[in-house]
Amino acid sequence: MNQNGFRNLQLNWSGLRFWLTLLLIIWVLSSIGLGWLVQFSFIVLGFLLIAPIVAFAVFRWWLKRNLVVDRCPVCGYESAGINGTQLRCPSCSEPLKIENKKFHRLTPPGTVDVEAIDVTVKQLEDS
Template identity: 40%
Template sequence: MNSYFSRLLSINNFGSSCFVNLLLLILLLGLVGLSWIVNGLLVILGVITIIPVIILLIFKWWLKHNLVYGNCPVCNSKLTGFKNMKSYCLNCGETLESQNDEFHRNIPVSTVDVEIVDSYDNQTDESS
């Protein structure tokens, strides 16, 4: 009797016994007429594997249509941001807003933007 018991133990220690047991359970349920349970489990398993792929594809599509790539108008470093949202340049810290797939400075209406030209450097270059 001990040799028969040791054979049962060796069968139970089989590496894929869980898969075999699951397969036998599905087969038994199919034979009994409870195939709707098996079909339900297969549908749930299919949904669980397909939904993350669909979510990933939708997220990639959304990113493709809502990301803006461009350069900072102040320091000319490369930037990435979302459409119609405020963002900051990581290089110079300027507040920017993306409009028409380009980055623009976000300055108040009453501010006058002026470029400084050093006349002393120009005079010394011309006189030399």
Template identity: 40%
Template sequence: MNERFNKLRQYNTSGLGCWVSLIIFALIVGKIGLGGVVSGFLILIALFFLVPVIGFWGFQWWLKQKITQAQCPVCEYEFTGLKNTEFNCPSCGESLRVEGDRFTRMTPPGTIDVDAVEVSVQRIEEEN
């Protein structure tokens, strides 16, 4: 291609953005006044600082509603879990589910849980 043709098609728009910004600012000031522009700018700055703080507090509240801290029913290891989820105990690996404010084992229907009781051994001697 001809290089002179390419140079003719190029436009120099380096100062155009500044002029467009000034014209838009002048139109806004003319329409709502300088007091409205300053008030809007101050409101924008206030929102810039308040929205993250309110968002952080809202996230903490949501997290408190969704997290349960309880003990594993098998090994009694205390940890936290999200409500309405299923997971494994980090200590013993038992499959658990959060129901209310406690953890319950996930067992197939018809499974009977039995608590083992330690029985001390006694030696009975026979009398003859």
């Protein structure tokens, strides 16, 4: 037999320290009562499952109320935007402001918008 066998036998106490700490924590929690811990974990788990569903429903409701699809007053290109914001028309790059679910041109103060009307000229022949 190996006479140095007893000296080479080493115990790993670090693993035992973990299990003793875990046992102490369980003992303290069981002396207080674990019912509150179980209930709290179920409440947190339920919140984590329900919160994304509720957030998605609220986002869809908000988007339905604030998303505006209208035509550009300058070029007539149809685009979408959020009510109360500013954007540029993707077609003509005209700055637009969305108010009251309509697109309006964003013009400097004092600018007057006019519409040109095509007037055809007929010549009357002198008879």
